[in-house]
Amino acid sequence: MAEPAQGALKTSHDGRWRWRPQWTARMALIPAMTITIVCFYGFIIWTFVISLTRSRLLPVYKFTGFDQYVRLFANERWWTAMQNIAIHGFLFIGGCIVFGYLLAILIDRGIKAEGMFRTVFMLPLSMSFIVTGVIWQWVMNPGLGLQDAVRELGWTTFEFNWIVRQDRAIYTLAIAGIWQQVGLCMALFLAGLRNVDPNIWKASRVDGIPVWRVYLHVITPMMRTVFFTVFILMSAIVMKAYDLVVALTGGGPGFSSDLPAKFVVDHILNRQELGLGAAGAFVLLCTVIAVISPYIHFELRKARDGGGH
Amino acid sequence: MRFNRLALYGLLGIAALMILAPVFIMVSTSLKPMDEIRDGSIFALPVEPSFDAWREAWSGDCSQTAGGNCGGLSSSFLTSVKIVIPALFLSVGLGAVTGYALAAWKMRGANLMFAALLVGMFIPPQVTLYPLIIMVRELGIFGSIPGLVLVHVIWGVAFTTMMFRNFFKTVPQDLLKAARIDGAGFWPLFWHVMLPLSLPILGVAMILQFTYIWNDFLLGLTFGGRSGQPMTVALNNLVGSQFGEKEYNVDMAATMLTALPTLAVYLLSGRLFVRGIAAGAVKG
Numbered sequence: 403m404a405e406p407a408q409g410a411l412k413t414s415h416d417g418r419w420r421w422r423p424q425w426t427a428r429m430a431l432i433p434a435m436t437i438t439i440v441c442f443y444g445f446i447i448w449t450f451v452i453s454l455t456r457s458r459l460l461p462v463y464k465f466t467g468f469d470q471y472v473r474l475f476a477n478e479r480w481w482t483a484m485q486n487i488a489i490h491g492f493l494f495i496g497g498c499i500v501f502g503y504l505l506a507i508l509i510d511r512g513i514k515a516e517g518m519f520r521t522v523f524m525l526p527l528s529m530s531f532i533v534t535g536v537i538w539q540w541v542m543n544p545g546l547g548l549q550d551a552v553r554e555l556g557w558t559t560f561e562f563n564w565i566v567r568q569d570r571a572i573y574t575l576a577i578a579g580i581w582q583q584v585g586l587c588m589a590l591f592l593a594g595l596r597n598v599d600p601n602i603w604k605a606s607r608v609d610g611i612p613v614w615r616v617y618l619h620v621i622t623p624m625m626r627t628v629f630f631t632v633f634i635l636m637s638a639i640v641m642k643a644y645d646l647v648v649a650l651t652g653g654g655p656g657f658s659s660d661l662p663a664k665f666v667v668d669h670i671l672n673r674q675e676l677g678l679g680a681a682g683a684f685v686l687l688c689t690v691i692a693v694i695s696p697y698i699h700f701e702l703r704k705a706r707d708g709g710g711h
Numbered sequence: 712m713r714f715n716r717l718a719l720y721g722l723l724g725i726a727a728l729m730i731l732a733p734v735f736i737m738v739s740t741s742l743k744p745m746d747e748i749r750d751g752s753i754f755a756l757p758v759e760p761s762f763d764a765w766r767e768a769w770s771g772d773c774s775q776t777a778g779g780n781c782g783g784l785s786s787s788f789l790t791s792v793k794i795v796i797p798a799l800f801l802s803v804g805l806g807a808v809t810g811y812a813l814a815a816w817k818m819r820g821a822n823l824m825f826a827a828l829l830v831g832m833f834i835p836p837q838v839t840l841y842p843l844i845i846m847v848r849e850l851g852i853f854g855s856i857p858g859l860v861l862v863h864v865i866w867g868v869a870f871t872t873m874m875f876r877n878f879f880k881t882v883p884q885d886l887l888k889a890a891r892i893d894g895a896g897f898w899p900l901f902w903h904v905m906l907p908l909s910l911p912i913l914g915v916a917m918i919l920q921f922t923y924i925w926n927d928f929l930l931g932l933t934f935g936g937r938s939g940q941p942m943t944v945a946l947n948n949l950v951g952s953q954f955g956e957k958e959y960n961v962d963m964a965a966t967m968l969t970a971l972p973t974l975a976v977y978l979l980s981g982r983l984f985v986r987g988i989a990a991g992a993v994k995g
Contacts, residue, residue, distance in 0.1 A: 461841075
């Protein structure tokens with residue numbers, strides 16, 4: 403790691419003091435390093451410190467131990483949010499993986515107009531979660547949206563009013579979320595499928611194995627790392643999910659579709675419960691770390707072994 | 712065989728329709744007058760298409776909206792442009808230099824820094840939000856465009872650095888060695904060798920950063936204040952704050968206006984976007 407670079411060897415011969423390019427390289431790292439150390443890790447510690455205090459509107463450094471965490475875990479809205487993130491995470495990640503993989507397989511079957519289909523499936527990715535939320539709020543509007551349109555076709559008892567129902571609003575998040583992110587999963591799976599050795603297909607054709615069995619028993623196990631990556635990326639989206647809830651349901655009706663990320667922002671910015679919000683943020687961070695640490699480990703090993711290829 | 716092909720295209724067609732339907736509904740609703748919306752289905756094409764709702768969403772109509780949003784989206788469009796351009800160049804530029812330094816110059820701690828940045832990409836912004844507010848306020852730029860630019864650069868640098876670092880790692884080491892033996896310093900090597908090599912990745916990083924910054928909501932909401940509201944925040948206020956009868960056509964026109972810049976970039980850049988989105992997906 404610390405082997406001398408070429409430039410250093412060259413300049414050290416003539417004995418005189420000279421500015422070395424390595425020092426410039428070091429200086430070039432200062433801004434990014436400052437941001438990383440101060441704004442990422444330093445601020446995480448700061449948030450943790452705030453979570454140990456009684457702070458409400460402004461930070462007050464009177465420590466109360468883990469009182470805020472006790473309050474947090476006794477908070478009904480927090481538990482609703484935690485339960486919701488489990489439901490939403492399961493449906494959203496599951497839906498993205500299943501539909502994304504299916505779409506990738508369909509596209510991989512050597513179709514015409516592949517580029518067009520890919521462009522269409524990835525179109526929602528270019529839009530913000532706010533835009534997605536507002537569109538779907540309109541589509542799922544019980545009075546004038548999809549429910550009304552289907553009823554006008556003759557099916558007068560058709561019901562799709564989930565967005566205004568306490569017990570169903572959380573599912574609407576998964577619908578809008580999958581719509582937006584399925585294209586990304588498709589693209590990642592498709593890249594994986596294109597890396598499959600063509601000889602596998604030749605061999606299976608010679609042996610007369612049906613295509614679906616090749617996918618199920620041969621290709622899918624080979625795609626382990628892609629499934630892993632997609633799972634991690636979608637989890638990260640779930641943990642951060644704030645914009646989509648705000649635009650689609652506003653966390654409602656009541657707090658029935660609340661998510662932890664929204665709980666945190668609300669308590670920090672609007673409810674003058676800084677300490678409680680900080681405690682929520684820290685719990686959220688711990689969840690993120692628990693989920694992504696295998697991935698980080700995997701990426702770092704890859705970087706060390708293969709130089710980042 | 713023939714049946715299989717038909718089923719294949721059938722399934723793809725259905726999937727494509729399901730993806731496009733909400734986009735179609737958005738466009739057609741924005742072109743309808745309100746009574747058509749009330750009487751007809753959301754799937755119906757506008758009978759008398761008009762751009763009235765677009766005009767109202769863009770420049771505002773104070774008789775219809777309450778709560779200080781009668782400026783329409785035009786002013787927040789300008790705000791978004793003023794945020795995106797400097798934030799885009801600063802975050803991509805800083806990422807390119809940092810990624811280059813990490814990848815091409817052997818330094819103690821480079822791997823540690825790589826790991827720190829990788830983890831940093833996954834940190835939910837909510838976790839560092841409050842300390843960041845204090846910092847920006849102490850700098851005296853809270854609620855202003857420079858404040859938002861700074862916050863976007865802070866949040867973007869981990870991602871842009873990773874993109875460039877991973878790309879520069881693929882540059883053959885012999886090339887770097889040769890350049891160094893010729894006495895090329897840090898900056899000449901960057902400007903004359905590395906940067907020209909990295910043009911494709913530069914394009915990818917620009918496109919994605921543009922999309923992320925334009926689409927951001929949380930940072931704009933927190934750091935924008937009243938004068939620095941980007942378009943996503945203004946859209947959310949517009950949709951949420953109408954009194955009296957809701958004008959869905961104006962809502963949809965406003966949504967369309969907010970989505971258009973990133974949609975246009977996506978459709979024009981095609982392949983580059985697809986290439987980069989996988990690398991940048993972690994930013995959500």
